[in-house]
Amino acid sequence: MDCFRFPAAPRAAVSYWGFAVPWDSRSATTIAAHSDQLAVLVSGWIAFDTVTFRPISLYPDTTMSDAASRFALVTTYQGDRFHPDILRGLASDPRILGSAASAVGALVESGKYSGVVLDFEGLTSRDLNVLLAATKAFADSARAHGASTVVAAVPAADTAAYPSALLLSSVSFLMPMLYDEHWSGSAPGPIADPDWALRYLRARVAEVGATKIVAAFPIYGYRWRTSAPTEIVSYSDAARLAETTNTPLSRDPATGTLHAISPQGWDMWVSDAALLDTLVMRSRRIGVRNFALWRLGLEDPAIWSRKTAPVRR
Template sequence: MRNHRTTHRITPRITRRTAGRTLAASAVGVLATAALTLPTGTASAFTGLPVVGYQEEGDATSLIDASSGALGSVGVDGVNITSDGTSVSAPDDGALNQLAAAHADGLPAEFLVGNFSQAIGDFDESAAYNLLSSQDNIGNVVASLSSAVSSQGWDGVTIDIESLRSRDTDGLTAFVTALKQALPSGKTVSLDLMNGQSAAEYSELGYDLPALGQVVDHLVLMAYDQHTQASDPGPVGALSWQQQGLDVLVGEVPAGKVDLGVAGYGYSWPPGGGATQVSDQGARDLVAADGATAQFDDASGEWTATLSDGTVLWWSDARSLALRRTMAANAGLHGLAVWDLALSDPIQQ
């Protein structure tokens, strides 16, 4: 996820390294109302679509086991380039634990390489530009990534370089191409894309979609964080917003390479501010503790509730995922991708 950004070009997101899991991973409770019961027959309408389950390096590996029957692969977050764009470290022991768990369940795993900066608490476009504008830097980083794949046994790399601008377009294509060429045969390259609402917006975000679509194995449309704790309350990723971005994308790239990214979490907006990210179960627990009733909003395909103190909740859960399965199948996509296993309901066929 991503931190708030003030630019008009993109939707704010929350960083994957957020501390906002206090309500997320630890929440345990019993549903208070029948309106919150998860569907039993809708989530398996299109069982042939693989799901990428994202996992942070410090998460419990048992989360992979719990969803392994519905997963096609695991994406492990990951490593980041240096601020000067010259280098990147190898995945650490925590990431390797996730890799081992995925392989034990018979699942391939890619690690994520990004441009997240702890110093600014966001994805750093200047770091990305330092990498993407230099052939030497691209060569150095590609060599490090390829070495990690070969020496550690990864099945590929997911490029999660975000907050890009049009000045990064050619460099991104060059970086993706160089990485794909450097990896051993059979290893995959995936690219995370922000959800543009027009061809012009995708271009502003630094994506030459036709060129990228020819090079990478998979393009993951991050169709979530339409609203975040940095925005007014609203759906995490409404169906219409997702469909618009997807329609534009598949007009430029092969649909069979696209994975539709889906949120497995939500947000809580208290009236006085201080909004937080919540897990699916955490959202239901807040509603139950308050004695409120949640409603499933058919238009957005998400749950929403307003607590007695005025706190507004929106979240995307297993029922939401079922609707996105239909969207992905109708568009002829490769599959789906869920951020993330520590926040979402267990993924089922």
């Protein structure tokens, strides 16, 4: 019997999403150069007044890009933290929640956004009814005002407070935030060790399937300092600092993350194109094909031209 070889299955297309930040001019520079490599640009910022709980547009969105879709981020983050009490207050009265959801929808429509990302961090498992009610209300209103896609951003590890399947009853995709394994308030360390990230990504995929996931990865770093607060650094910041202080920036063999430690009292870890390659390729092996980059303007420029780079349209 002759052997018959079936043609290889086509590789699923990969899409990249990028988060813009209006307070950093480097973000605008990246958007101008590379927005045509992004399927989605999250450029709008909708938050809530911490006193009245009314939705507000935090920054004017002046983004002009070739991105296929512009989304708005809807978040309780203001100042330097999330405000989960806002969501608890809104969900305590269906009329108040409905009014806030309608106001968010109006901002989505006026901004001509085709989608929203809901980021309601800081809740606990005791707040599950709050989360589900708010997610449904804001998702329904966004769709009624022209958004075709609604995404719930969720902490990577917290499946009790942010259960995948229940959230997907109201949203199109889940976005596990696979970064800040170590953060500004923790001890120094990698921002996203691939083993750490993939452990939590696999758990989310097992719950709802890879096609419902947008995996969010870091393209920034931190410099922890003994005599000053920890600071966020871009790849270019890190490379420049390493060079000017004659401090080697080397790859940590255990996590694949660039790392430098100085006798002057600082410890720095930063994402680069090679680490992003690893995160994306390992994610693709379990079927994930949508990836988000936090945040534009801080990235290693090489991410736009390497083998896992977003493809220009």
